[in-house]
Amino acid sequence: MTEPDSPITSLLVRWRAGDNDALNQLTPLVYQNLRHIAARYLSRERKDFTLCATEVVHEAYQKLALSHLPLEDRAHFLAIASRQMRQVLVDHARTKGRLKRGGDDWQRVTLTNIGEAASSEQVDILAIQEALERLTALDRRQAEIVDLMVFGGLKGKDIAELLSVPEHVVWREWRMARAWLHHELKSSATAS
Numbered sequence: 611m612t613e614p615d616s617p618i619t620s621l622l623v624r625w626r627a628g629d630n631d632a633l634n635q636l637t638p639l640v641y642q643n644l645r646h647i648a649a650r651y652l653s654r655e656r657k658d659f660t661l662c663a664t665e666v667v668h669e670a671y672q673k674l675a676l677s678h679l680p681l682e683d684r685a686h687f688l689a690i691a692s693r694q695m696r697q698v699l700v701d702h703a704r705t706k707g708r709l710k711r712g713g714d715d716w717q718r719v720t721l722t723n724i725g726e727a728a729s730s731e732q733v734d735i736l737a738i739q740e741a742l743e744r745l746t747a748l749d750r751r752q753a754e755i756v757d758l759m760v761f762g763g764l765k766g767k768d769i770a771e772l773l774s775v776p777e778h779v780v781w782r783e784w785r786m787a788r789a790w791l792h793h794e795l796k797s798s799a800t801a802s
Contacts, residue, residue, distance in 0.1 A: 618684040626680055633675055640687060644671065647692050647763055651699060661702055670694035685768045692762035700739045741794045745787060752787035755780055 618639050624632035648663035648670075673694050681687045746753040751773065758764045758772065766784070770777040 616684065618687065619682070622681045622683065622687060637671070640684070640691070641667070643688055644691055644695070647688070647761070648695050650763065651695060651761070660706075661699070666695050666698050669698045673697075685764060685772050689758050689762045689764060689772065693757060696735075696739070696757075696761045699735050703735050737795055737798050741791055741798070744794065745790060748790075749783075749787070751775075752783045752790070755783050756787045756791065759784060 618636065621632045621636040621639070625636065644667045645663050648666040651666065652661070652663055670691055671694075674691055679690055681690060742753050742756065745756065754773065755769055758769045759766075764772070766777050766780045770780045773780070
């Protein structure tokens with residue numbers, strides 16, 4: 611996490627106060643982090659996927675700039691930005707007319723397990739989105755931990771600080787959420 615006097619946090623405070631120039635100064639500081647997150651998303655896509663990391667970052671960043679969310683620091687910014695990028699991919703999947711499950715145009719992504727053995731299981735991004743929505747209804751914090759860890763690339767320590775909980779709670783919730791998601795995604799795949 612960044613210190614309160616870090617350039618990113620200072621720029622976020624200025625942006626929150628209405629200084630649009632702060633956003634212009636913030637962009638180069640966080641751009642590489644956002645490209646890294648987008649590249650990680652896209653590395654799991656089919657070879658013929660039509661969006662590149664730059665397009666995903668630009669679209670997500672534009673949505674973020676227009677949202678005027680109260681972003682607190684670098685980790686919070688990256689968490690929100692990663693959600694925006696995931697939403698860009700979900701929107702892209704929907705506009706391309708992909709079927710809810712299966713089909714020739716099925717978009718596959720891997721649900722990686724940060725800090726644990728990686729899963730070889732692949733599911734479509736719409737199935738992940740729907741499963742995360744169901745998990746949010748059951749346990750908002752677990753869904754947020756999954757989102758921050760898998761899609762935001764944040765470490766347990768950063769998530770703990772962001773959510774104001776001890777790190778061991780993050781890892782316990784992660785293990786439960788991961789098991790629940792694998793069960794849900796496997797059930798969804800079997801049902802289709």
